[in-house]
Amino acid sequence: MDEPSYKVGLQSLQEVDPEMAATIEEEEKRQQKNLIMIASENLVSRAVLQAQGSVLTNKYAEGYSGARYYGGCTYVDQAESLAISRAKEVFSAEHVNVQPHSGTSANMAVFLALLKPGDKLLGMDLSHGGHLTHGSKVNISGLYYQSFSYGVNRETGMIDLDNVRKVAKEVQPRLIIAGASSYPRFIDFEGFASIAKEVGALFLVDMAHTAGLVAAGVHPNPVLHADLVTATTHKTFRGPRGGMIFCRSEYAPAIDKAVFPGLQGGPLMHIIAAKAVAFKEAQLPGFVAYQEKVVANARALAKGLAAEGFKLLTGGTDTHLVLVDLRSNDISGRDAEALLESVSITVNKNVIPYDPKGANDPSGIRLGTPTLTSRGMETGQMLEISSLIAETINYRHENDRLDKVRNRVAELCSAYDVYNF
């Protein structure tokens, strides 16, 4: 019998851990065999996958390019410098930190850099489309800081800046946050910036969802108006799972110090390399066309769903996502999510503003187009998918009709391959 080797293994995943290899293969099949319409998800390129799976995972590099706490950083310095210069160019930013492990840690770094515990922050109400990290009482942003919120207008579903101004004047926050997880319209960043100025607050935009649209110029760029901008790299931006922070130069030292050593240790250098690849991809000609198509597809989906009689929050979309109010369809968001999953259409249940029901069984669903667009689908497919969604929800007790939907979803999925390397 061979001696057990103490050297690093060079066998394949399949050889070392067939159980995990099979699990990953099943997930790959799921991504292939479902119409994935989770607005915060996307498909990364082969190049991004390669960088993420590279030997850069082996390297410790606490600190920043040229000022690390470890030797041997020549190439990871190069990788991080490339990420930084490309990100600054893509987003027209004075400064960027590409080390945050996620959108959440990017937001935490901003708070750590600029707020003291107990300071007041004002963000969009979670139940109106905001994010947990914008002051929710169950998140550190609402536990360590005094958090206040603004919402959307009950009739229009839109953010009403007069109301934001009123709340800001009452609260006198140290930080105002704009940005959302489920708001389908452009946000008036300039308007927010002037309110922040009026009340002497710092202004943070969290563009986690819209970073890809911003990079392509199909969405207003908050970097031009906000003191600080946080983002994820894995949603519309179509990069690896991670976060980043843009800011004016004056905040750069505080932000960098908050990320490391304030919140994190060694940066994920393989992910930073993959971020650099995604920034490069954002400068290639196809990227603008992709992001334009993401929005055109979301608009087509909204049009199709409205024509099928669904009620849409704000009546439509400017972005990559659509929010459906299911209160007149006699089905909850949770049941709609499960029903659509049963025909291989993946969406998520979502609270709607002023939702009479709770977050576990809310009244809406959220649908997005980034993943389907990455598969090459166009507005014609979006219109067809809106009919398939209507058929599923309206005829949910008729198995024959659901089977027909399943067959058609399977045909669409095989016509638009995901990873066929």
Ligand SMILES: Cc1ncc(COP(=O)(O)O)c(C=O)c1O
């Ligand atoms: C607006 C917003 N900010 C922050 C985040 C958090 O990102 P992550 O999941 O990478 O922590 C999200 C994620 O959905 C988000 O929608």
